[in-house]
Amino acid sequence: MNIYDVSKKAGVSIATVSRVLNGNPNVSEKTRARVLEVMEDLGYTPNVFARGLGLGTIQTIGIMCSDSSDPYLAHAIYYLERDLRINGYDSILCCTGTSLETKRQYFDLLRSKKVDAIILAGSKFIEPKARDNSYITDASRDIPIMLVNGYLEGENIYCTLCDDRTATHRATGQLIASGCRRILYLYTSHSYSGTNKLKGYRDALLGHGLSVREEYIHQCEKDVIASRDLLLKLHEDGLFFDAVLTSDDALAVGAVKYAHKTERSIPDDLSIVGYNNSVYAVCTDPELTSIDSKVEALCTTTINTLMGVFNGGNVPSRTTIAADLIKRATTKF
Amino acid sequence: MNIYDVSKKAGVSIATVSRVLNGNPNVSEKTRARVLEVMEDLGYTPNVFARGLGLGTIQTIGIMCSDSSDPYLAHAIYYLERDLRINGYDSILCCTGTSLETKRQYFDLLRSKKVDAIILAGSKFIEPKARDNSYITDASRDIPIMLVNGYLEGENIYCTLCDDRTATHRATGQLIASGCRRILYLYTSHSYSGTNKLKGYRDALLGHGLSVREEYIHQCEKDVIASRDLLLKLHEDGLFFDAVLTSDDALAVGAVKYAHKTERSIPDDLSIVGYNNSVYAVCTDPELTSIDSKVEALCTTTINTLMGVFNGGNVPSRTTIAADLIKRATTKF
Numbered sequence: 001m002n003i004y005d006v007s008k009k010a011g012v013s014i015a016t017v018s019r020v021l022n023g024n025p026n027v028s029e030k031t032r033a034r035v036l037e038v039m040e041d042l043g044y045t046p047n048v049f050a051r052g053l054g055l056g057t058i059q060t061i062g063i064m065c066s067d068s069s070d071p072y073l074a075h076a077i078y079y080l081e082r083d084l085r086i087n088g089y090d091s092i093l094c095c096t097g098t099s100l101e102t103k104r105q106y107f108d109l110l111r112s113k114k115v116d117a118i119i120l121a122g123s124k125f126i127e128p129k130a131r132d133n134s135y136i137t138d139a140s141r142d143i144p145i146m147l148v149n150g151y152l153e154g155e156n157i158y159c160t161l162c163d164d165r166t167a168t169h170r171a172t173g174q175l176i177a178s179g180c181r182r183i184l185y186l187y188t189s190h191s192y193s194g195t196n197k198l199k200g201y202r203d204a205l206l207g208h209g210l211s212v213r214e215e216y217i218h219q220c221e222k223d224v225i226a227s228r229d230l231l232l233k234l235h236e237d238g239l240f241f242d243a244v245l246t247s248d249d250a251l252a253v254g255a256v257k258y259a260h261k262t263e264r265s266i267p268d269d270l271s272i273v274g275y276n277n278s279v280y281a282v283c284t285d286p287e288l289t290s291i292d293s294k295v296e297a298l299c300t301t302t303i304n305t306l307m308g309v310f311n312g313g314n315v316p317s318r319t320t321i322a323a324d325l326i327k328r329a330t331t332k333f
Numbered sequence: 334m335n336i337y338d339v340s341k342k343a344g345v346s347i348a349t350v351s352r353v354l355n356g357n358p359n360v361s362e363k364t365r366a367r368v369l370e371v372m373e374d375l376g377y378t379p380n381v382f383a384r385g386l387g388l389g390t391i392q393t394i395g396i397m398c399s400d401s402s403d404p405y406l407a408h409a410i411y412y413l414e415r416d417l418r419i420n421g422y423d424s425i426l427c428c429t430g431t432s433l434e435t436k437r438q439y440f441d442l443l444r445s446k447k448v449d450a451i452i453l454a455g456s457k458f459i460e461p462k463a464r465d466n467s468y469i470t471d472a473s474r475d476i477p478i479m480l481v482n483g484y485l486e487g488e489n490i491y492c493t494l495c496d497d498r499t500a501t502h503r504a505t506g507q508l509i510a511s512g513c514r515r516i517l518y519l520y521t522s523h524s525y526s527g528t529n530k531l532k533g534y535r536d537a538l539l540g541h542g543l544s545v546r547e548e549y550i551h552q553c554e555k556d557v558i559a560s561r562d563l564l565l566k567l568h569e570d571g572l573f574f575d576a577v578l579t580s581d582d583a584l585a586v587g588a589v590k591y592a593h594k595t596e597r598s599i600p601d602d603l604s605i606v607g608y609n610n611s612v613y614a615v616c617t618d619p620e621l622t623s624i625d626s627k628v629e630a631l632c633t634t635t636i637n638t639l640m641g642v643f644n645g646g647n648v649p650s651r652t653t654i655a656a657d658l659i660k661r662a663t664t665k666f
Binding site for chain 1: 408
């Protein structure tokens with residue numbers, strides 16, 4: 001039994017139940033009476049409800065990430081921890097790896113610790129098969145689940161997303177406008193974010209009357225050298241491309257190294273666009289044009305949303321933040 | 334009152350008290366009787382002792398780092414969390430910034446959470462003035478304090494260190510052997526680690542009969558562009574140098590970018606050595622020769638030492654791990 005049972009039986013939203021519990025005046029007397037009646041009927045004490053509402057809790061949030069040493073996720077952890085701290089919450093960090101089994105194990109572990117909420121940082125947590133995500137939707141009956149750039153539908157699941165699709169769509173459009181016609185797309189994963197980035201690329205090509213050719217779309221390990229070597233191989237195989245759009249700056253650094261090795265001139269002969277606008281972006285010469293995926297804004301919004309949930313506010317289940325295109329020296333625009 | 338009072342009154346080491354508490358057979362019957370007698374005299378129950386000994390604790394370790402988004406510290410957190418998890422411990426992460434005030438606040442916060450130990454990751458936690466570190470030595474009466482590449486003397490304080498001094502000494506020696514005479518040294522901080530790296534550089538110069546010139550030693554923000562711009566300024570000011578040794582790969586990347594900008598040839602005209610052998614090292618062309626500071630080994634040793642402390646083992650208060658010099662393309666050796 002939980003807050004959802006109360007919400008259901010009282011015929012009001014969870015947010016309304018939360019407001020009643022928090023003494024928020026923004027509830028009619030009639031509704032308040034009804035909710036309190038149902039709570040009494042169900043034998044609930046406010047203490048039980050307080051879990052997940054910021055009252056009488058352990059004030060600790062579980063953060064799961066696949067790999068805290070990845071630059072994007074390292075920054076995400078930094079901002080999440082900082083903003084939780086500002087709000088008086090500790091964070092327990094779990095680096096889960098990417099297998100479903102270890103992700104579930106860590107998730108269960110955090111639940112057994114009675115954390116007040118679980119944040120899934122990065123888009124590696126949602127599996128394509130719905131039943132593989134049921135452990136998350138099940139848990140969301142008891143505690144809020146926050147997704148940072150991942151998407152899963154469900155009550156008490158809150159997603160803060162970067163608009164990756166528009167970002168790659170725009171970047172591809174700018175590459176085309178600057179004269180590129182054979183744009184290679186390198187990506188690391190089929191995550192929610194990864195899928196959207198790829199969609200943006202495809203849609204932009206089609207929107208500009210260009211065909212989407214599968215030989216121009218390649219998956220690559222998130223590794224500078226792996227990316228360089230993949231491009232060298234495609235080059236040797238005779239594939240011609242005049243631009244490389246990537247789903248991660250590490251792959252774009254590999255593209256710069258490929259161009260150096262083959263003595264192709266950047267950006268005249270080859271344009272390159274990175275993703276995440278990370279520390280990598282200024283390491284290369286020329287420096288990377290890169291899509292800023294707004295990791296700080298994503299994390300701050302995630303924590304603000306979570307605090308809104310705890311305070312019984314009427315918070316959106318999905319917030320999307322626009323990315324920026326940071327123009328440096330690897331593109332003609 | 335704590336384990337140290339027992340140790341003192343019984344006239345035995347803390348490790349011996351721990352062994353008694355853990356039923357370790359490696360204690361004479363006479364000593365065991367004496368320790369148990371003192372415990373009774375002082376009104377202690379094993380439960381009180383169990384804190385910090387892995388018995389009946391919250392099985393949670395506090396990890397403090399100045400900035401989890403720094404690549405070195407991001408990896409440290411990853412390895413620490415992983416190895417704690419393997420041993421059945423959670424970790425609470427605090428990103429403290431570098432001011433003494435915030436470091437103390439986070440430290441007190443972790444203590445108030447009754448964590449079983451505190452790990453200070455990175456060498457930014459120890460202040461030059463002993464009284465500024467007294468909050469750490471005071472706490473070590475109650476819980477083990479683990480320093481990852483930081484050094485502070487005190488009972489129940491355990492330091493795992495990289496032999497930074499030997500590492501820069503050797504790298505400087507190799508630069509000299511390869512013909513460099515005017516070796517610039519760029520560093521980021523005066524931490525324990527930073528001081529040792531600088532000593533290694535100075536000692537190597539003196540050991541090879543070269544003079545240490547202060548105009549060749551410069552502090553720089555840990556930032557690629559700041560490093561590049563500092564070198565451009567020194568260059569414009571007419572300082573001649575044929576090598577750049579750095580305390581961090583980010584500074585070495587800046588040196589590569591400086592060389593590109595001034596069209597100096599690497600390594601013929603300018604040798605560059607980075608530190609940490611991080612993701613940065615393979616981003617540049619040419620790729621960085623870099624000192625591998627063995628962050629994984631440091632973290633694994635730290636956790637092994639901590640588990641030794643919890644199990645009442647006779648663990649060393651200081652362990653030093655040798656660095657490696659990874660030779661790539663920015664040096665002639």
